[in-house]
Amino acid sequence: MNAHLLLDSLSPVSGSILTNGVVVAVVILLHIQIATFITGSTTLAAVSEAISMARGDDRHERLGHMLLKSWVYLFGFGSATAIFFVVFVLSGLWAIFWTALQQITFWVLVFEAAMFLVEIALVYSMYANWERLRAHRRARLGLLVLLTITLWWQMFLIDVVASFMLTPNGGDVNLLNQVLNPTQLPLTIHRTIGNLAWSGAVLAFVGAFNYLRLTRRSGAPQPDAPAAMRPLRSVGAMAVGHLEAERRRTEILHWEWVTQWGVLWAVALTLLQPWVGYSYAKEIQLHAYSAWYTMMFGDLSNVFLLQIFLLGSVFVLGSLYFWRRMNRSGAPRARRQLFLAIVLILLTLLAVQPAWFAPTYADTVAAGLNRPWWQGGLLNPIGNFIPFKASALIGMVLFGLWSVTSYATALSRGHIKPGGSGRGAQRAALLLGVVISMMMLVMGVIREHSRQPYLINGEITLHQQITNTAPSVPSLQQSQP
Amino acid sequence: MKELSRRDLMIRGTGLGMGLVGVMLSVPAIGFLLSPLFTKQRTAWVTVGVIDDIPVNTPTPLVAQVPVGTGYPTPPVPRVVYVVKKPSGETLALSNICTHMQCDVHWDPALGNFLCPCHGGLYDIDGKNVGGPPPQPLAQWNKRFHSDAQGRTVLEIENVLDESI
Amino acid sequence: MSSWLTRPITTRLRAGMEWFDDRTGATELLHKGLYEAVPKKGGWAYALGSATLALILLQLFTGIFLLLDYVPSVNEAYNSLDYLRSSDAFGAWVRGLHLWGSYTLIFVIGLHMLRTFLSASYKRPRELNWVSGAVLFFLVLGLAITGAMLPWDQAAYWTSVVVTNIPHYIPFIGDGIRKLLRGGDFVGPITLTRTFAIHVWVLPFLMFSLIGAHLYLLRRHGEFGAWVNYDTDPGEDEEKQIGERIRHAEPPYPAKRIGRRYAAPRETVPFFPNQLFKDVALSTVLVAVIFVMGLISGAPLDGPSNPATLSYVPTPEWFFLPLDQFLVVAPTNPLIAIAIFGVIGLGAALMVLLPFIDRSPERRPLRRPEVIIPALFMAFTVIFFAVLGINRLYNL
Numbered sequence A: 001m002n003a004h005l006l007l008d009s010l011s012p013v014s015g016s017i018l019t020n021g022v023v024v025a026v027v028i029l030l031h032i033q034i035a036t037f038i039t040g041s042t043t044l045a046a047v048s049e050a051i052s053m054a055r056g057d058d059r060h061e062r063l064g065h066m067l068l069k070s071w072v073y074l075f076g077f078g079s080a081t082a083i084f085f086v087v088f089v090l091s092g093l094w095a096i097f098w099t100a101l102q103q104i105t106f107w108v109l110v111f112e113a114a115m116f117l118v119e120i121a122l123v124y125s126m127y128a129n130w131e132r133l134r135a136h137r138r139a140r141l142g143l144l145v146l147l148t149i150t151l152w153w154q155m156f157l158i159d160v161v162a163s164f165m166l167t168p169n170g171g172d173v174n175l176l177n178q179v180l181n182p183t184q185l186p187l188t189i190h191r192t193i194g195n196l197a198w199s200g201a202v203l204a205f206v207g208a209f210n211y212l213r214l215t216r217r218s219g220a221p222q223p224d225a226p227a228a229m230r231p232l233r234s235v236g237a238m239a240v241g242h243l244e245a246e247r248r249r250t251e252i253l254h255w256e257w258v259t260q261w262g263v264l265w266a267v268a269l270t271l272l273q274p275w276v277g278y279s280y281a282k283e284i285q286l287h288a289y290s291a292w293y294t295m296m297f298g299d300l301s302n303v304f305l306l307q308i309f310l311l312g313s314v315f316v317l318g319s320l321y322f323w324r325r326m327n328r329s330g331a332p333r334a335r336r337q338l339f340l341a342i343v344l345i346l347l348t349l350l351a352v353q354p355a356w357f358a359p360t361y362a363d364t365v366a367a368g369l370n371r372p373w374w375q376g377g378l379l380n381p382i383g384n385f386i387p388f389k390a391s392a393l394i395g396m397v398l399f400g401l402w403s404v405t406s407y408a409t410a411l412s413r414g415h416i417k418p419g420g421s422g423r424g425a426q427r428a429a430l431l432l433g434v435v436i437s438m439m440m441l442v443m444g445v446i447r448e449h450s451r452q453p454y455l456i457n458g459e460i461t462l463h464q465q466i467t468n469t470a471p472s473v474p475s476l477q478q479s480q481p
Numbered sequence B: 001m002k003e004l005s006r007r008d009l010m011i012r013g014t015g016l017g018m019g020l021v022g023v024m025l026s027v028p029a030i031g032f033l034l035s036p037l038f039t040k041q042r043t044a045w046v047t048v049g050v051i052d053d054i055p056v057n058t059p060t061p062l063v064a065q066v067p068v069g070t071g072y073p074t075p076p077v078p079r080v081v082y083v084v085k086k087p088s089g090e091t092l093a094l095s096n097i098c099t100h101m102q103c104d105v106h107w108d109p110a111l112g113n114f115l116c117p118c119h120g121g122l123y124d125i126d127g128k129n130v131g132g133p134p135p136q137p138l139a140q141w142n143k144r145f146h147s148d149a150q151g152r153t154v155l156e157i158e159n160v161l162d163e164s165i
Numbered sequence C: 001m002s003s004w005l006t007r008p009i010t011t012r013l014r015a016g017m018e019w020f021d022d023r024t025g026a027t028e029l030l031h032k033g034l035y036e037a038v039p040k041k042g043g044w045a046y047a048l049g050s051a052t053l054a055l056i057l058l059q060l061f062t063g064i065f066l067l068l069d070y071v072p073s074v075n076e077a078y079n080s081l082d083y084l085r086s087s088d089a090f091g092a093w094v095r096g097l098h099l100w101g102s103y104t105l106i107f108v109i110g111l112h113m114l115r116t117f118l119s120a121s122y123k124r125p126r127e128l129n130w131v132s133g134a135v136l137f138f139l140v141l142g143l144a145i146t147g148a149m150l151p152w153d154q155a156a157y158w159t160s161v162v163v164t165n166i167p168h169y170i171p172f173i174g175d176g177i178r179k180l181l182r183g184g185d186f187v188g189p190i191t192l193t194r195t196f197a198i199h200v201w202v203l204p205f206l207m208f209s210l211i212g213a214h215l216y217l218l219r220r221h222g223e224f225g226a227w228v229n230y231d232t233d234p235g236e237d238e239e240k241q242i243g244e245r246i247r248h249a250e251p252p253y254p255a256k257r258i259g260r261r262y263a264a265p266r267e268t269v270p271f272f273p274n275q276l277f278k279d280v281a282l283s284t285v286l287v288a289v290i291f292v293m294g295l296i297s298g299a300p301l302d303g304p305s306n307p308a309t310l311s312y313v314p315t316p317e318w319f320f321l322p323l324d325q326f327l328v329v330a331p332t333n334p335l336i337a338i339a340i341f342g343v344i345g346l347g348a349a350l351m352v353l354l355p356f357i358d359r360s361p362e363r364r365p366l367r368r369p370e371v372i373i374p375a376l377f378m379a380f381t382v383i384f385f386a387v388l389g390i391n392r393l394y395n396l
């Protein structure tokens, strides 16, 4: 069955492209921020629960419970946006496109939607029985793992649809080729890592927010001898007069720890993104050249620069957080983190240089100014992807890795004192949460816009016109600067 | 000067003997190992074929039986010559050896480029590298043309590329 | 004379053995070999080393049989293997054993490396166990890649082209190295004879010498095992427990050359039969897998080599997929050279020199984030590259 035969039988529905597009963007970006957090944080919760079981660490248990509660609120909201999106926005405003896509990826979408049922059952039964299941922690962990699996599976399925829209392989609707379309695996891997990093960033944000809230009046506590600062486990130990102060201190310690746990996940996983992202872009170049061209040389190239700037900021903020914490704890080699932060800043600056001083590369060509700026043109060869941006990215990854490793080593050697965080570190973590949230938005914008003028690349346009007659990849006569 | 004892003499003699054996064996061995660096490739011209019917701007692969030119005598091997006729009248005899890792590139009409399947390298119709890993343009075979008895143009190539890749 | 003949057979046998033992010292040697102390906990993980050894011997064994037919010449190599496959009874099976043996070997040597890495077995005084092992790992990869070039079918030909081309990105001497490997500018007859010599003589010779060194070192320092064997009971005086342990340690423990805590394991078992049983069990399973896969899946043989193809897509062996994807990610000069020789070379050097980098006394993985995190990062990179490589080739 060929996609366009089926589509021909439908008549176009009118509507303003702009408003329809804005509605899609708002609903989907909202949905994505929620859904990705739930997907990623379930994994973090399962890991936490496992650690808490193995080590008897209450902080992890508390974190797991907090996440579960937040899912209950978010899950309903997130699935409601999905329903609204599908029922009203897609079926209503983009009917032709949606009917076509739904027909083509029917089985994928059926299984995807079915996952909601499993998830609802799991989330609410865990929520209702969390305390009761404390006596059966293995069962509770089992449920968490099951939820994790369903969520990732659901993400995988929706990635099949999303990637098919970008690289439909010339409208190949065979189920296997749909599932294994060129950008499906890169997208899935990219998102898997991204969701985990994003969840870490949310934790970092929440932890930092609470820390800053609790210490707003009194300022950050001084790092005491570690033993004294450990959260108190027995109520009896809290003398009546100190009860309130002790509880506050326990709270501060907890949120400080949550921040650290989140920052480590967020930064460590983001280290993998440049590798995967590059391979992903390579598939787009080979299978959806015009989309790739839009991203790298066209309208979206500047949005991409913003993305690189945000990426660099993640590593810089990470190392600043590590630096503040190591410094205030008096850990050896704390200065190294500062040095790494400076190197990372320089690398970010190298990477975010525009390759041309005009909106797009085509504009420099049109202006007849495609010469280096030192010859009076608008091109900036130092901003070229190869070798400068690519080298800067590799450098960011390596120095970022050094930064994370260095902090983790200090942590495992007991050099990071609980209660030793100042407010500065927490501010960096707060910002990290914001930055990663923005990265998610920017990525969404890039993905949705790179296909223009298509909804399904090469198959159906934004005006819901079916165009499966031309090859999905236009001629490639342009050469790269 | 200290007197050389019988024992010292033997020790030194042993070392000297072993060293000599080492030198005697390694000179020819290393020379033999490095011989490809000194041996010249045997060059030869071969006929590729008549190219009159090839349309302009349409890269067309022809196969020539090209002598290997190194090692003990072996039969010639088939190699691809991409004939590209330019509107300017120039004719290119591109090799299809990718300049990245030397996989076999082919003309992809849908892409409008030469595509290398190995790592997705792209070249334009002139063989200029325009995307992916390749570091330099496609090389051309050393070529010459002559007219045959019927007055048609025949392409000949040498088993040598016009630049090192 | 007659009295010797009339003695019972067992007595005569024993006398014969005594005679042999008197002249060779065989029993003592065997005893030394079999009754070594090995840490008690984690024996299955320690079986990976001997499984590696078993698989290498299997490769030697099946490889010799392949030489009964194989001719290392560009005109004959393909035909000889085609004959072996189609006309020689059992020939295809032996070739299948050799191929699946190599796959399994690479997999198992990777696991062995992983386990000695996780248990930090490479720390003082066992640094050279690791260094020799790491070099062995690269030799095995070298064998795998040269082996893939020998059949001179399409896959082998294009593998030869790509692999021998890689060194030419080394600045200054790269072109020369490519010429030496190929015997000229292009892949040709000398490429195959040289590859053959490397696969059959050079690498195995180096490999077996190093295995000897590796095993000698193992015996010299004793099997370290893993941290689980070095716990002390809480509550009691730790120093006293360790002192006690060292005092009663069997050879080759305790070594004077090491911090006391990890000098001697808490409990040991004799190599024979406790450890040897596990070793043999694991090897048997692996050989059985190879035995079956060698028969049902065998080893593929493409069409004969053809340098003039337009449609052939060379696919690297699975263990080279990450490297191949890495080539995709590192485009155009000068990144190619930096990537291949800078990043990969640096990674390989760091791997070989690991014991001299990670010198803290810690042995538990979670206490060594300075090596575990970079290693995890590398491992994820390798896995992602492999997956992305498969995806790319599938969608070509």
Ligand code: HEM
Pocket (backbone or CB within 6 Å): C045, C046, C047, C048, C049, C050, C052, C053, C056, C109, C112, C113, C116, C121, C122, C126, C129, C130, C131, C132, C133, C134, C135, C136, C137, C211, C214, C218, C222, C223, C224, C225, C226
């Ligand atoms: C030809 C390949 C190899 C063979 C035949 C081999 C064989 C063995 C054997 C039989 C053992 C003792 C049993 C065990 O601990 O598993 C051993 C131990 C060891 N191997 Fe290997 N090995 C090889 C490759 C490697 C590699 C690639 C590495 C790491 C880079 C390595 C590092 C070590 C270390 C550090 C030990 C000491 C383990 C301890 O004492 O706990 N070996 N090897």
Ligand code: FES
Pocket (backbone or CB within 6 Å): B098, B099, B100, B101, B102, B103, B116, B117, B118, B119, B120, B121, B132, B133, B134
């Ligand atoms: S060999 Fe052609 S792109 Fe790598």
